[in-house]
Each structure stands twice: as C-alpha cells, then as structure tokens.
Amino acid sequence: MAVTIEDVRAVADGLPRSHEVVVRDRVKFRVGSIVWLAFNQEETEMGFAFPKEEREALVASEPDVFFMPRPSDLRFNWVECHLAALDHDRMRELVLDAWCMVVPKKLWPMAGR
Template identity: 60%
Template sequence: MAFSLDESVMGLAFPKEERAALVAGDPRKFQMPSASELRFNWVHADLASLEPTEARELVVDAWRMVVPHTPFRGSGPLSDSASRAFQRAGLGPCFRKETGIGPEASSGGSTV
C-alpha cells in the first residue's frame, strides 16, 4: 500500500485481471495506476469516496495478496502518514488488531 503525498489517494494491491472492471464500475472511487505501474497488481482508490467498511475490505484483501503465507510477528508500526490516512478512513486500532498491522497488534491482537 502507498498513499499520495496529500493522503487523498491510496494505492493498493489488486488483481490485474479484475482491475479494469473495478475501475469501470466506479471511476470516481477507483483509477488505473500510471502506465509504468500497469504490469503490477495495483490500483488507486480515492479515500474520500470510500466508505470505512469498503476501505477496510480493500486493505485487508490487499494485505492478504502480499503477506507471506506464514504469518510473522514484529512488523513495525505504521508510518505517521499511513496512520493518519487510516484514521480518516475510520480504520482505527480495531482494524490493526484484526489484521496484525501496527503497534496494537502486538498487545494481544491476531496476526494475518
């Protein structure tokens, strides 16, 4: 995952085979990546257009696409930019505990 400098757009893992249909279904929310990124499993999402539940599902699905099949502990905390973007999208500590992302995950939360 990545965030634009102004934290308005989130880039995330998404299957290339399904990307065009996602963008065509709601071009206000989703955009194709730049030409140089088309070879990757990647899509852009406008954070202001996403409902918190939808953002959560996208993030968890993206995480599952790229996380190693064997879970690991000790991944570092989220960057300040990512933490702010998650908070604006309504994805607080509960999200991090459920997914194993961030500092709250190490205090009894499950890992992916």
Template identity: 55%
Template sequence: MAEVDDVRPLGSSLERSYEVYVRGRLMFRVGQIVYVAFSLDESVMGFAFPKEERADFVASDPRKFQLPSASDMRFNW
C-alpha cells in the same frame, strides 16, 4: 473516503506490515511489496489489486477508482 488516520491502525496491526516514507509519500509494505500508498497530499490512496481484475474494478465505480500510472501497470498487484 479513507484517510491516513483510518488506514494507519489497520496497516500497523497486520503481521509483518510496516510503514515507510518514500520520497515523502506514506506507504505500507510487507517485505519489499507495497500494498497501500498515499499521494504526497494524501488525497489519493493506491492499493494492491490483482492485475487481471483491475479493469472490472475501475468499471464498477469510475468516479471513485482509477487505474494506476502506466509505470505501475507492470506489477501483478
């Protein structure tokens, strides 16, 4: 399972990528686009994935993957 300490070096090494804290949650962005976000307790990691492929991705391993919240389903990634 990925942890913040595993993701931070990778996210920091990407061109134009930076980390921010929003309402206490660690997020990695390129510009205004968030591509990885952690829950407050850092037990859940959300990441960008094409909207049209989400259902298949979740179906591939439903114990590990889940759909984003209803408010986040509107985003294309």
C-alpha cells in the same frame, strides 16, 4: 465521514509483517520489500495491491472511486482510489484484501480472515 490516512493506519499498522515507510515524501506500507499500500503526497489517494486481471472491471464499475495506476505501474498488481469516496468498512476490506495478496495464507486469520 471521509476516510483519512489515519483511519487506514489504524488498520494497516496492526497487520503482521507490515511496516510503514516514507519514500519521497509519500507514505507506503510494505511487507518485506513489497509495497502493498501507498498514498499520494497529499494523502487523498490510496494505491493498493489488487489483481491485474480484475482492475479494469473494478475501475469501470466505479470510475468515481477507483482509477488505473500510472502507466509505469501497470505491470504491477495495483489499482488506486480516492479516499474521500470510501466509507470505513470498504476501506478496511480493501486494505485487508491488499495485505492478503502479499503475505502467506497462514497469516490471514490474524487479520480476521
């Protein structure tokens, strides 16, 4: 079964300090003012916080799943993926890892980390 934005919400909504916003008809999740998770308008692609130094290897290892952000976003710790290419366990792992990048380590246990 393909992952949907509702599946992602079920994980992201319960994370401390995270809140959902809509910007230019796009769903985004923030911690404070930091966007750590976002969707395209069609809600078929998900961008998420990810270490810049590791993203080229991730994209190269699974180009059918992951892709680089648009050029204007390359300066950020960010990568993107096709939701339909993820299973629920992998989506959960990606969402939790992205959230961990933007919150203090003391909060990680609240997400089962």
